[in-house]
Structure formats: structure tokens, C-alpha cells
Ligand SMILES: NC(=O)C1=CN([C@@H]2O[C@H](COP(=O)(O)OP(=O)(O)OC[C@H]3O[C@@H](n4cnc5c(N)ncnc54)[C@H](OP(=O)(O)O)[C@@H]3O)[C@@H](O)[C@H]2O)C=CC1
């Protein structure tokens with residue numbers, strides 16, 4: 001059994017491969033080629049510290065894997081004297097013939113990358129026809145934590161927005177992220193916007209990645225036909241958008257098993273989901289009315305983590321065997 005740490009994982013992650021692994025996972029979900037249940041949640045010390053387990057199995061030639069992600073969300077970690085990520089994850093990747101653990105793959109970066117990639121996959125398939133050539137469109141990101149940052153990088157990589165707005169509860173954090181991104185990309189398209197309504201105004205695509213228990217985006221602010229990726233979670237996974245927004249939109253989910261549990265509050269209020277993103281990828285589902293707002297309510301799936309663990313494991317082992325054979329050749333030639 002090997003441990004592949006965060007540094008090794010980061011060296012092996014690429015956006016194109018992450019996008020593909022997530023896209024395949026979403027499709028397999030809707031083809032019935034996965035088994036996964038809603039994540040279990042344990043409260044630590046009966047406070048806001050959480051431990052989640054996410055077991056899953058994905059049947060696929062390239063990404064097929066059996067695994068289980070353990071994930072903690074400790075909201076105070078980033079404020080410790082020696083800061084740690086608030087969300088820490090590890091993925092147990094197992095042999096599907098024997099159940100033996102082949103590797104534990106550090107999952108904090110994987111969780112960030114695959115979550116942002118899921119929003120990109122959903123945007124491509126649900127909103128793709130409305131993406132315009134050139135850079136006239138506007139992206140608005142709510143939240144400048146780890147997910148806000150990684151979504152900004154991911155959407156900069158895959159799309160061509162002319163303006164990327166950032167709103168955040170703590171102004172200094174939002175301003176710092178906009179500055180950091182402008183410096184990284186040597187651009188000025190990232191703009192911190194202090195007012196939430198102003199941030200949404202005219203935006204074509206919106207991403208919410210906060211832990212807000214109150215809606216941060218209201219229905220009346222969103223332009224017709226816009227697409228929203230709602231990713232953040234407080235106690236529920238649907239606290240960032242107001243009820244009116246759900247009522248007037250086509251809402252897509254990543255998987256029914258998760259939605260039945262984590263979106264129960266919406267279901268109890270009579271919400272009818274349009275369906276899984278995998279069905280859209282398969283070509284079975286689409287939003288016909290161009291002016292309808294679409295929402296991807298991304299819960300995050302165990303099988304995405306399984307696919308990512310398999311991909312990182314394969315690349316890691318491949319690199320190891322290449323290194324071994326090149327050092328053998330070197331020894332021989334000496
Ligand atoms: N769907 C999925 O697959 C995944 C979802 N998530 C969820 O995404 C969210 C963000 O995760 P991550 O970026 O890693 O977390 P971070 O702790 O890094 O960032 C948290 C963000 O939420 C903001 N925030 C916290 N509380 C509130 C509040 N009451 N009102 C408004 N904003 C608030 C913070 O703003 P400030 O700077 O002011 O503190 C910050 O922007 C979390 O809810 C997490 O559970 C995470 C991973 C996967």
C-alpha cells in the first residue's frame with residue numbers, strides 16, 4: 001500500500017484530464033454503471049466540525065475504481081496560528097477483485113479540482129450553446145475561499161469570459177483573490193464587487209461557493225437564460241440561492257441518491273428536479289426555453305473521487321516504473 005501525498009498529486013493534476021474523468025463519471029452515473037450512496041455525516045464534539053465518508057464504485061475501463069473518501073470540514077482550521085485547509089480529504093483506493101487497499105491518495109487538491117471541473121462540465125453541457133465566441137460574457141463568483149479560487153482558475157482555463165467578478169463576505173479576502181488572479185494571469189478581468197446585486201447584474205454564468213446559510217443570490221437579480229453552478233453548502237446544499245430562484249429555474253443535479261438526502265428540504269417543498277447532468281451529457285435531456293435560468297446543484301460525488309484516485313494512481317505508478325527503467329539504463333551504460 002502506498003501513500004500519494006498532496007505534493008505528488010498536485011504534480012500529476014491537469015485540467016483536461018480532470019474534466020474528462022469527471023465528465024465520464026457523470027455519464028456513468030446516468031448509465032447505471034456506478035454504485036454510491038449519499039455521504040454520511042458525523043458531527044465532532046457536537047459542533048460545526050464534520051467528518052464525512054463517501055464510498056463508491058465506478059465501472060469504467062479508464063477510470064473504473066472502488067474507493068472511499070474520508071473528508072473533514074473544520075471551518076476554523078484556516079484561522080489557526082499555523083493555518084490548515086478547512087477541508088481535508090484522503091481517498092482509499094482499493095483493488096476491486098480483493099478489496100485490498102492499493103493506495104491512499106491525498107484528496108484535498110483532488111476535491112478542489114474535481115468540484116470545479118464538475119461545474120465546468122455542467123456549464124459546458126447545460127449552457128454550452130449559449131456560450132458566445134469572443135470575450136463578451138460575464139462570470140460572477142460568490143465566495144473567495146479555496147473553492148472560489150479553484151473555480152476561477154478552472155473557468156479561466158476552459159472558457160473565455162471577458163469579466164470575472166468576485167463577491168465575498170469578508171471584503172479583504174475577496175479583494176486579495178481578485179488581485180492575486182490578476183497578477184497570476186497578467187490581466188485586469190478579475191474584479192472584486194462589494195454589492196451582491198451589482199455582482200449578479202448582467203452575469204451570464206454565476207458560481208456560488210460559500211458556506212452561507214442565507215441566500216447570497218436572489219431570483220430578481222439574475223438575468224433570463226443565465227446558468228448557475230450552486231456548489232457551496234452550509235447545513236444544507238441549497239442555502240445559497242433563494243427559493244424563488246429554484247422555482248423559476250430548471251435544476252440539474254449530479255446524482256439522485258445524494259439529492260434525495262441532501263436536497264430533501266427542496267423536495268419536501270415540492271421541488272421537481274429536471275434530472276442528472278449525466279442525462280444531459282447522454283443527450284436525453286435539455287432546457288428548451290432559451291430564457292429559462294438553469295441551475296447545476298453540485299453535491300459532489302464519491303465516484304468522481306474514485307475516478308480521480310485511479311487516474312492519479314495510474315500516472316504515479318507509470319512515472320515510478322519509467323524512473324526505474326531509466327535509472328537501470330543509466331547503471332548499465334555506466
Ligand atoms: N459540492 C461540492 O462538491 C463541494 C462543496 N464544497 C462546499 O463549498 C463551500 C466552500 O468551500 P471552500 O471554499 O473549500 O471553503 P473555505 O472555508 O475555503 O471558504 C469558505 C467561503 O465561504 C464564505 N462564507 C463562510 N460563511 C459564510 C456566510 N455565513 N455567509 C457568506 N459567506 C460565507 C467564506 O467567506 P469569508 O472569507 O468571509 O470567510 C469563504 O468565501 C463549503 O460550503 C463546502 O462545504 C466543498 C467541496 C466540494
Ligand SMILES: O=C([O-])C1=[NH+]CCC1
Pocket residue numbers: 071073111233299300301
Ligand atoms: O463532495 C465533497 O467532497 C463535498 N461536498 C460537500 C463537502 C465536501
